[in-house]
Amino acid sequence: MTTELTFEPKIVAFVCNWCTYAGADLTGTSRIAYASNVRIMRFPCTGRIDYNLVLKALEQGADGILISGCHPNDCHYSTGNFHARRRWVVFRHMMEYMGFDLRRVKFAWVSAAEGAKWAEVVNTTVREIRELGPATEYTELHRKGVA
Amino acid sequence: MSTHHGVLSHQNLLKLLSGITAGGMELYAPRKTGQKVFFDHITDVREIAFDPLPTTESPKALLFPRVERLLSFARDGESMRVDDRCADLMPRRVLFGTRPCDAVALQRLAEFFADGIEDMFVGKRREQLVVISLSCAVADADCFCTSAGSGPGDGTGSDILLTASGGERYDMEVLTDRGREVLATFAGLWDEGSPADTSGYLAVVEPLPALAGFGAKLAGAFASTVWKDASLRCLGCGACAYVCPLCSCFDIEDEGTPSKGSRLRCWDSCGFSLFTLHTSGHNPRPTQTERWRQRVMHKFSYMPARFGHAGCVGCGRCSRACPADMNLREQITMLDAGIALQSAP
């Protein structure tokens, strides 16, 4: 067996409480099975998600990141997701500019009603990250430059 | 041992350095990127920069790296496994291309870290480091080594000192056993020589008269008002400290998680506003005035009081690196005059 086949990525999901977290609950109450590779962190709102937490997760060994919250106009706090979206545009741009692989950081709007979408988003993410293989570009930075 | 003399050509010097890398010893030498020159691990001697002036960053990282793992730890059930790194092999390294001021600085730095409770890391590295220096044929307006206890042809701290003596040729002084050991392998590349007067090939360094007696003057100048104006344009960055061959302030920080990680030592600078900040919010050195004073006092008053020499070898790097043109030569002259003026009856 090759490592590609056995590689199970660890994915950290940063989700808002009102839409995606509730949506993921709905996936559960609907008993829709999906890949178990994802670890969900609950935030009140996507607006609260600090890009540094994403960075830390990648540095610590996350193979992929999934950031998800309410669809535009559906934010429980009305505009948190809009603010988040703008921040992510810039964050992605800077990651790209510094040469990091953007395919490891995924974004999705998943509403409280989209239990099935949550399962699908997780499955797609896991599949794609599994194809990319283990993330090393962040973790290897720990060692570089230390005597 | 007594000094051994020899001569070798530039061509053979390169061959010798190539031989060092081929022989498995790590070679560190200046390498140029853009306008800046850094000591770097060299695998191809053609990459070595033979710039006449001191490098941008000093060679101190060879003894005292920017980041160094002091220990690593990993949770092991109920206890903690800690690796103290004593078993780590500190490989023999050859440092080529230091200027005499750098070599003096390396020696002083090693002395500092050995004082009192010895620092194993610096000590071991110093033991394993072979320093091949190049005498200075050129000095710039920021140099003042001759007034700071060194000189363009000073062999202190070097194992081998090379002086370019015209025509792609170097006069070589082998100053230590370590130097001789390294050379032994490359017997064919150099010729025996005799003591020669190299002074004609050495740079003329503008003296800094203010430095004489400066330490004594500083001792009484802590409360002087000269510091405020002198430090006004200082931005409070650490550029001067980080390029300095003798600045040795550091920080100790843990990285990782409580289950697995390392304790790291990293460079720090007394010029940073948070360097002395207490958790209570109290800061004994609240503004750049006090921090600049500390830098100058530490180098020219406290260090001499403790170690008999200044914490400065006059290499001029800080003056070249400063984004606000805090020129150390000029500062010393100005402070000296200012203090003298204030203490005049």
Next chain:
Amino acid sequence: MCSDPGQNMIKSAIKEKNLTGVVVAACSPRMHEPTFRRACAEAGLNPFLCEMANLREQCSWVHPRTDATTEKAIDIVSMLVAKVKRNAPLFPIKVPVTRTALVIGGGIAGIQSALDIANAGRQVVLVEREPSIGGHMSQLSETFPTLDCSQCILTPRMVEVAQHPNITLHTYAEVESLSGFIGNFTARIRKKARSIDERSCTGCGECVTACPIKKIPSEFNAGLGLRSAIYVPFPQAVPNKPVIDRGRCTYFQKGKCRFCETKCPAKAIRFDQQDEILDIAVGAVVVSTGFTVVETSFFPEYGYGLYKDVITGLQFERLLSASGPTLGEVRRPSDGKTPKNVVFLACAGSRDPAKGIEYCSKICCMYTAKHAMLYRHKVPDGDATVFYMDIRAAGKGYDEFVRRAIEDDEVRYIRGRVSRVFERQGKLVVKGADTLLGGQQVEIEADLVVLASAAVANPGAEELAQRLHVSYDGHSFFSEAHPKLRPVETNSAGIFLAGACQAPKDIPESVGQASAAASKVVGLFSCEELTREPVIAVVNRTAPPAYSTCAGCFMCRSACPFNAIESEEIKGRDGQILKTLARVNPGLCQGCGTCVAFCRSKAIDLQGFTHEQMYAQVMDLFA
């Protein structure tokens, strides 16, 4: 765990082991976090030192029984343990309550809520978009299952609203915006210019008679009747004051006419009246904006509304109504003749995923039975046929009612879907399948076709939801906070739902929910202060000379959806300003944390979701 024995186990563990934090590894915190936090509080532990690890909805229910699932479960618990170690005790925030309620929408739900709140002794501001309150119920003829007259039971309530000392009624008005927070809202209301001085107007109706423009389809009559440009929507309107439809009025369109003004004995016509903006402080909001039905044009298979004799159920209500355009006689729109064959199509649009309306509109089965029954009463020699998918008549007396229609009034029920309605030789033909006869195709000629068309959200419902900061579902119906346990609350504290704006409902259900919403409001108003969740943002304070890591850039201010960021000046002994910092108004902050992620110097933190807590979770995951 959520049962009493489970909770008691936690409580005794807290006491026996002197616990400083609790992680309950069970279901979703969205389900039982309050339950367990309460249990902790009862055992003397600050409730905010309790966290829930979601092992059910997000782990055991979605993953198979494997090692990987167990690993995930361990990770989930471990992360929450790392978090709870960094939780701080938090204490509820007290905020004053303005004991006036805003009710938006004056249909039966709004009327009921307003009356209940007002009768409990609290002030109510009722805002209605139309010129009169009454809503859809005022358009109905009789109501199922008792067949009592809708107007007869509604009108007294409408009058009571108008006369109630605790109710301020604003008709022909809309809520422009809602700011503030539970207990302390400010509603901005636009009272559209009625072009009438309501105080002077006596409601005599001279102006309506005088108006030369009379051929405007009447909204009240669902387009089947006509009205004038200055009009009272219906005779029992409350308030019984006319309004000028400026879009249709000759004076407003062409600058000439003013007949009404000359005829008005009270000199109450005000052509220069402006919209009035009112800012009203309220402590709670009941949203009861109702629903609408899809028009016949929604149905291409039934002729896109081209056939005049294909009408909606609501239009049929008007044909049946004694106050309707035909004064209660069933006459079809095309030629005014009494239809002898009426075909009723249930589930017109509803339960039809292809049309984007998967849900059941809930009221159609009953009103279709009522329509067929009433038709049979009014046209005893007519034939009534109902195409249906299945009959949903759950409710007190409902199934009996439908049975009466079938058995006593001989309404013909055909189980099957209608595929087309088309015209053949000047006559409408309804083509469908009878599924009880094995899908046999049937064609029935009809003089009138009545569509029990789907109940949908009001146009503009989404926009209103956004203005009120309440969430809404995929069909633009407003979302309740919990489908079972908090059916009248919204996710925005202090805003409640009543009636069909949440989902299609019949009258008794709407009234029931309206009373429930009212009781929530009255409960909220029972104290002068209300306690709020302390999950809010806070700007740090440090020792001088920094005072805070906040540098006062106020990037947080533009990030805050609730205008909760204020500025605070730190002053020295002699009053000079040493530093200007951001400050979070704890009453306005709703705890989204958007400001927190923007703050470069991390001076703002969100209690309950602090930097330390979130960071520790990430680090723990890989420890």
Next chain:
Amino acid sequence: MSALQVQAGELLASGKAEVVIGYGEGTRGRVRPVFVRTRADVSLLVFDGRCTANLTVYLAKPEVGRMGKAAIVATPGAVRSLIQLIAEHQVDPGEVVVLAADDDAVTLLTDPAALEAYAAAHPVTIPPEAKAVTESLARMSAQERRAFWDAELSRCFKCYACRSACALCYCTRCITDMNQPQWVCVAPHALGVMEWHLNRAMHMAGRCVQCGSCTSACPAGIPIGLLAMEASRSVEKEFGAQAGLRCDAPPALSSFAADDRESFIL
């Protein structure tokens, strides 16, 4: 006396300024910041092509603040940064007088409108070296860009000259100096350096006025300003907001538009 010296003298004489922060002759043919407090000392002031450092950085320094009302010799980049500082409530426009200098002309700017007009008339100029690097970066693959930054940032020893030279790095406590939690590794290893510069770039998004001070301050010769500039330019490109042009501009990053790009969101 140059026009600059004359104007500075007048400001000091009239009491409109108690200190003029300008450029003076330094060592080795360089210029340096000078603080002129008396009319006699205005002869120290120079302005020419060597004067590129953004002097508005000194406005945040408490020692300078204590000197009283300041007049500042400002390059177009410094004017933009001053506007940005005003927009971010860091500088009270009434407390500073600007001597905007560009080539030969010196313009006295005393109110926000004048600053804005000046900034509008003096668009951002990108030094040719920066332009060349930017262009070559644009042609690189992600891996090549990673390698480029890895090599460049390997020289960074975290002296924070970039931060110290930046007028907009005025935070009371920089994120890199925080340890509860430790957002940015203290160590200047590859990770710590990347974290620091990525954070600085993100913090400069919509704020960097592209004055170039950080790049010139870097003792290691890293084209470090490119990161902040890129962050700011992406905000400009995506959301149409350019830093340093309006004194009442809302923060570009903590604003939003309903139709901001979201093609990357599933």
Next chain:
Amino acid sequence: MRSANTYMPYPMRIDAIIDEAPGVRTFTLKFMNNADAEEFSFKAGQFGEYSLFGEGEATFCIASSPTRQGYIECTFRQAGRVTSALARQEVGSVLGFRGPYGNIFPLEEWYGRNILFVAGGIALPPLRSVIWNVLDLRDRFKDVTVLYGARSVADLVYKHELKEWGTRSDMRLVTTVDPGGETAEWQGKVGFVPTVLETLAPGPENTVALVCGPPVMIKYTFPVLEQLGFTADQIYTTLENRMKCGVGKCGRCNVGPVYVCKDGPVFSYRELQSLPAEY
């Protein structure tokens, strides 16, 4: 054998935790290796670097007496990253300790003399080590007086020991709290430490005064002692500069020509007078 690595801590386990005051805790630490316990010794006044792996090191004095062997104690206030993490630890947790570092209170020189301790707030721990040391060798010293004050009754540390000291006949304990910090049951004095010291008026003859407290207390206590006739050589204190390495290298605690960690932390008032006031 000790590692050649200067920065290598002894592994230690938390044996007991005592909550002293709001945010203030005392840990009793025991060596995990017997060899370390046997090798280890220290003297009153010394300090160490206490570390939590993954969080870092923090500098505290050794608060227990060198006369009590086999364990050490430290008392700390939860404030920064490391102390906050320490506060999350439980009995049984593994910590690191390196030390002892720094100079000592020259107790042997003070045999036969009166000892006056003046402490404020969270600065009692360094003196507690000396107090117990003196009490354990009680017959070698003459009168022992402890004056201890805190902002409020709740802020007093070592409450159980204060009770014991208060009842001992071979020493005198005076406790005080700042005005407003007293409770209904408070039996001690109310007033700031320097003021109480003034009324206490201990004689300077054959007496050494050890003063530890917040900077403001120190600032007002030294003049009171001088007024009472104490010379600068009779007054001792400890400095609490920020430290990282503990061995005179990292540069943080440098004050004038001394490194507080190496040349201190114990200084006589006389020595202090010759240093720049950068502490």
